[in-house]
Amino acid sequence: MDPVAIYFTGTAGVGKTTLTRSFYRWLNEAGYDAVTVNLDPGMENPSYDPDVDIRDWVKLSEVQAELGLGPNGAQVAASDLMAVKIFEVRSALEKQGGDYLLVDTPGQVELFAFRESSRHIVEALTGERSLLAFLFDPLLSRRPGGYLSLLLLSATVQFRFGLPLVNVVAKEDLLSPEERERLAQWGEEPFTLYEAARDEPGEGGTALSLELFRALEGVSPLWSPVFSSSETGSGLEDLYAACQRSFSGGEDVERTGGPTSGADEPPPP
Ligand SMILES: Nc1nc2c(ncn2[C@@H]2O[C@H](COP(=O)(O)OP(=O)(O)O)[C@@H](O)[C@H]2O)c(=O)[nH]1
Numbered sequence: 102m103d104p105v106a107i108y109f110t111g112t113a114g115v116g117k118t119t120l121t122r123s124f125y126r127w128l129n130e131a132g133y134d135a136v137t138v139n140l141d142p143g144m145e146n147p148s149y150d151p152d153v154d155i156r157d158w159v160k161l162s163e164v165q166a167e168l169g170l171g172p173n174g175a176q177v178a179a180s181d182l183m184a185v186k187i188f189e190v191r192s193a194l195e196k197q198g199g200d201y202l203l204v205d206t207p208g209q210v211e212l213f214a215f216r217e218s219s220r221h222i223v224e225a226l227t228g229e230r231s232l233l234a235f236l237f238d239p240l241l242s243r244r245p246g247g248y249l250s251l252l253l254l255s256a257t258v259q260f261r262f263g264l265p266l267v268n269v270v271a272k273e274d275l276l277s278p279e280e281r282e283r284l285a286q287w288g289e290e291p292f293t294l295y296e297a298a299r300d301e302p303g304e305g306g307t308a309l310s311l312e313l314f315r316a317l318e319g320v321s322p323l324w325s326p327v328f329s330s331s332e333t334g335s336g337l338e339d340l341y342a343a344c345q346r347s348f349s350g351g352e353d354v355e356r357t358g359g360p361t362s363g364a365d366e367p368p369p370p
């Protein structure tokens with residue numbers, strides 16, 4: 102079967118690179134054939150060695166030096182240069198094989214979601230077999246206004262790409278059990294989020310929060326996020342299951358080794 106690709110996106114520092122690595126390990130330990138792709142030309146001191154690395158073609162520091170640009174201009178130029186090189190990247194990726202392609206995207210979400218070139222990059226690299234995993238900052242998510250604004254950003258990213266999307270509350274180890282419980286309830290019973298937004302004291306945007314809630318209410322894939330932590334490894338199995346549901350209605354991808362039991366089994370310790 103053709104490989105399927107998961108693009109990790111979200112605001113700077115939310116944990117995309119770390120989750121790419123930890124999900125890669127989880128998949129391989131569980132017997133799936135996963136490959137990592139770094140699409141962040143500015144990645145520095147990576148904590149893992151990506152199988153395919155955009156920096157072999159486009160490196161932020163070099164773009165900045167060669168074009169005499171500041172940091173923001175260089176990032177924009179680099180993301181457009183990536184589109185020029187994307188067929189070479191695809192050839193390298195095809196040589197890797199793999200059933201799951203885990204794609205790490207640039208630190209800042211706007212460089213991925215708000216550049217026209219990114220749509221071409223995704224289209225050329227993995228086409229329709231692509232899924233977005235949008236990461237939520239756990240601390241921002243704790244308040245209804247923050248959670249709603251992340252839902253809005255996630256909906257915007259999905260709107261930009263027109264691809265299936267899974268929401269992931271990242272770094273769940275930073276949430277107290279009560280906070281996690283509350284967030285999970287917002288996902289399962291959206292009306293509780295409405296009530297929390299309505300009752301939130303001192304949030305200047307409460308009226309706006311309620312309008313946002315109404316606008317987002319009908320966007321069903323946005324609800325019930327997966328919770329995960331790269332720190333503890335929690336939720337990676339749930340992430341796998343959510344991605345699996347999004348791809349081709351739950352069709353499983355065959356394992357190449359490792360345990361042969363059901364897809365929902367956790368990997369060996
Ligand atoms: N506590 C905790 N920290 C994390 C987790 N994942 C990533 N981090 C930390 O968050 C910071 C940013 O992570 P990174 O993956 O580089 O974020 P990116 O900019 O979205 O790629 C790093 O210091 C990571 O060590 C997690 O699950 N739990």
Ligand SMILES: [Mg+2]
Pocket residue numbers: 117118119141205206207208
């Ligand atoms: Mg990163």
